[in-house]
Amino acid sequence: MAAVLVCALAFTTTVAQAADPLLSWNDGKAKQSIVEFVAKVTKEGTPYYVPAAERIAVFDNDGTLWAEQPMYFQLLFALDRVKALAPQHPEWKTQEPFASLLKGDVKGALSGGEPAIAQIIMATHARMTTDEFDKIVRDWVATARHPRTKRLYTEMVYQPMLELLAYLRANGFKTFIVSGGGVEFMRPWTEKVYGIPPEQVIGSSIKTKFELRDGKPVLVRLPEINFIDDKAGKPVGIHQYIGRRPIAAFGNSDGDLQMLQWTAAGAGPRLMLLLHHTDAEREWAYDRKSHVGRLDKALDEAQAKGWTVVDMKNDWKTIFPFEKR
């Protein structure tokens, strides 16, 4: 009898999921705008139909696919790396921003602003081969824990967005990440976590150099910026990597504004969507005045132009996969 009941429940769940691929989304304007857009562009024989090859959807990562508080996860990675590398750098004991960091004073270390952050990034992201860096990221992602939830960082992804990615792909879309974060910080895990292969990940990068070491070719990561994939850099990155204009774009901050503008300016049906972090209890609530993921100008433009704004508190049944019962 119990077994029958379990089977019946499992069956019900399967049917419900088949019936609603966006199960973690509450019914409302946001969900409706997504479903209507997908129905429109996939319906053959209409003027709105978009061939599958042109169904390009771009997603910001920090704050759009995974969380970004109390600071960008890549910065937390860099701070962990400073600690791990400190024994090889005795000079860091007296050299800022490293000295403050090693004393546990993160706020003091970051008070140097962007130059301090750049120093931390270069000290932890460069001067190794690409294979070595790949392993460092994999090891960190497999073990490091978020300070508040104590979860792996790759568990702090948004369940409704995972459903949205799968829903778009099931409808012939090709899904890309277009993030201000480092491309080589994301590629080692995006395929497993989001179903997005490395070649569909666009991000910021440092330069690399091809070398033969004892006859073996390596790519060495240089402490020199190659490309910043943020703000006006996002359409540039999209054009450089994808070479065609997306028909759907998903972001959460002013860093995504130009990507949404670029997407909106194409012909035919378009979907521009912003996540508004409104749930202080289940996630975080922040927008116009936040240092991380500031959403100000883009929110005004979304309202003025009728883009979709997701109110995370009210539009999402579940935030993180680990909340699901």
Add this chain to the structure above:
Amino acid sequence: MAAVLVCALAFTTTVAQAADPLLSWNDGKAKQSIVEFVAKVTKEGTPYYVPAAERIAVFDNDGTLWAEQPMYFQLLFALDRVKALAPQHPEWKTQEPFASLLKGDVKGALSGGEPAIAQIIMATHARMTTDEFDKIVRDWVATARHPRTKRLYTEMVYQPMLELLAYLRANGFKTFIVSGGGVEFMRPWTEKVYGIPPEQVIGSSIKTKFELRDGKPVLVRLPEINFIDDKAGKPVGIHQYIGRRPIAAFGNSDGDLQMLQWTAAGAGPRLMLLLHHTDAEREWAYDRKSHVGRLDKALDEAQAKGWTVVDMKNDWKTIFPFEKR
């Protein structure tokens, strides 16, 4: 009766093609190395099996997928553009390399070497929007004719390589172009001609800048090099765009050597292949001393390491699709 015969012939052709996807390749070592490699990596349950997601194949373009004589086709495009733009540039009448070019003295114009070529490229490829450049390329490709064959340039692609691209894709490979040519010169036509979508085309590029013009976003092409995807730049480009190492690489010149080295250095089965242009009658014959597509060091390394070398005269039944009867 005639209709029956036509049907029968059509049926025979279909069956023959189904039996041999590399119909334009003569039986021999080159064809055998391709077929054996594909059989090996696609056979599940063996140590050589490669999951489909990792079946990345990279192809040079000039001299590998289409011809490159008497000079790179993109240079012929640039020369045509100089003529088209001359009325807007009266100063070119006295300014080299433009003055020589406009008098029909191509050799004289190009005698200035790389700086002269760079001047011609920037004068013809920059200072318009990406949409405008896309249209310029499409118009040229649809109308310009090769000086010797009088064919459209997109007809001067290699039939055996078209079959190879299709064969690899039918076996789960993802095919990429990795060319020293300009990425925006290739993307407008590679999907139609090779079945390779824009997001799988990697090439050299100039910088672009995002701007709002009367509220409408555009990307403006700047006269400034962004990336040179040649020689040691090819592994850099592969890593930057694809983020994983190919298992098969196809080239024809010393510009492809590092791409083949990078491919060869991965674990598991690998296929490195060089086309050797040996057919002066049906195509062109050139190698160690050619200014275009020089094949010298890479030929030595291929021979030393046992990479596949295609002798185009003897290995290919057909060179161009228009020769097929």
